[in-house]
Amino acid sequence: MSLMTIQHYLTRAQQQHAGATGELTLILNDIVTSCKRVAQAVNQGALLGTMGDLGSQNVQGEVQKALDVIANTIFLESNQASGLLAGMASEEMDDPYLMPEGVHGRYLLLFDPLDGSSNVNVNISVGSIFSVLRCPDGVVQPQLADFLQPGVQQVCAGYALYGSSTMLVITTGSGVDGFTLDHGTGEFMLTHPQMRIAEDSREFAINMSNQRHWPPAIKRYVDECVQGASGPRGVDFNMRWVASMVAEVHRILLRGGIFMYPMDNKNAAQGGRLRLLYEANPMAMLVEQAEGLASTGRQRLLELVPHALHQRVSVILGSRHEVERVQDYFSAE
Numbered sequence: 606m607s608l609m610t611i612q613h614y615l616t617r618a619q620q621q622h623a624g625a626t627g628e629l630t631l632i633l634n635d636i637v638t639s640c641k642r643v644a645q646a647v648n649q650g651a652l653l654g655t656m657g658d659l660g661s662q663n664v665q666g667e668v669q670k671a672l673d674v675i676a677n678t679i680f681l682e683s684n685q686a687s688g689l690l691a692g693m694a695s696e697e698m699d700d701p702y703l704m705p706e707g708v709h710g711r712y713l714l715l716f717d718p719l720d721g722s723s724n725v726n727v728n729i730s731v732g733s734i735f736s737v738l739r740c741p742d743g744v745v746q747p748q749l750a751d752f753l754q755p756g757v758q759q760v761c762a763g764y765a766l767y768g769s770s771t772m773l774v775i776t777t778g779s780g781v782d783g784f785t786l787d788h789g790t791g792e793f794m795l796t797h798p799q800m801r802i803a804e805d806s807r808e809f810a811i812n813m814s815n816q817r818h819w820p821p822a823i824k825r826y827v828d829e830c831v832q833g834a835s836g837p838r839g840v841d842f843n844m845r846w847v848a849s850m851v852a853e854v855h856r857i858l859l860r861g862g863i864f865m866y867p868m869d870n871k872n873a874a875q876g877g878r879l880r881l882l883y884e885a886n887p888m889a890m891l892v893e894q895a896e897g898l899a900s901t902g903r904q905r906l907l908e909l910v911p912h913a914l915h916q917r918v919s920v921i922l923g924s925r926h927e928v929e930r931v932q933d934y935f936s937a938e
């Protein structure tokens with residue numbers, strides 16, 4: 606089997622883009638390096654003694670794992686040398702990270718360095734999520750407001766999944782391609798070209814322990830799935846909940862399904878559970894590029910205009926017909 610390396614793939618993509626400066630290719634190369642380094646840290650498991658909690662909390666009040674902070678540092682270190690970024694923002698940093706004086710890059714990088722970190726010390730898949738935005742024209746030192754761009758403006762987005770194999774899944778706005786890390790050569794190889802999400806599915810993902818807090822539309826949708834063949838849907842459904850969004854979205858890209866983390870009575874004060882800029886938006890771009898849908902239940906996720914860096918949001922994404930059904934139930938509320 607002859608497979609293309611991610612370097613070859615990125616060079617080809619650049620050549621096909623008239624007027625491309627190559628900057629994005631270099632930025633993506635650095636993201637690839639970050640993901641390989643995080644994969645190494647995750648794979649070492651308990652051998653490094655980094656599986657536990659730190660005493661610290663992040664800006665959202667979550668207890669940080671040692672690996673949350675290690676992965677964050679890896680991303681910061683790997684992505685600043687190119688000089689092509691104007692700033693970075695992350696789940697693990699209260700405020701945007703600005704580049705040293707004299708560095709005037711044209712792009713912004715936002716990331717969730719370790720997604721699903723509650724799973725890391727029980728050896729369940731975790732990941733990293735990233736989103737690249739243009740730094741607004743003429744801005745030399747970006748301010749917080751420069752990061753608050755709607756998801757439709759993302760230049761590229763993707764995730765790495767540190768699972769039974771390490772994969773990288775990316776979009777630059779023309780479909781979604783998946784790469785598998787060959788640990789022998791250290792290369793990501795194009796194993797999943799042009800990933801597409803099936804329109805229909807019989808598999809849903811939601812944290813059922815929040816059922817009593819859900820809005821009526823979600824209660825109705827899940828209740829109908831659970832009734833199976835004897836209910837209004839007339840078919841049996843399956844359920845999965847990994848509690849790592851990266852693993853969940855990856856499964857949906859491969860075999861369809863719907864993922865829901867709605868705003869509910871428990872998380873309403875925060876606006877939801879998942880973060881808009883570095884979790885929901887990059888995943889929404891991937892899902893739409895793979896012909897699925899990504900919604901809050903009431904509107905397209907990618908069109909939301911953010912008002913805060915760590916803003917949370919209701920997320921419903923995956924197979925087109927299932928997401929449409931949930932949206933219909935919200936409109937009927």
Ligand code: AHG
Nearest residue numbers: 717719720721722723812848849850
């Ligand atoms: P993170 O580890 O980056 O804070 O994100 C965890 C997120 C997401 O990956 C997952 O879908 C969700 O939290 C799980 O939440 P519950 O523990 O409430 O199920």
Ligand code: MN
Nearest residue numbers: 667673696722
């Ligand atoms: Mn977290």
Ligand code: MN
Nearest residue numbers: 717720721884
């Ligand atoms: Mn996350």
Ligand code: MN
Nearest residue numbers: 696717719720
């Ligand atoms: Mn995280």
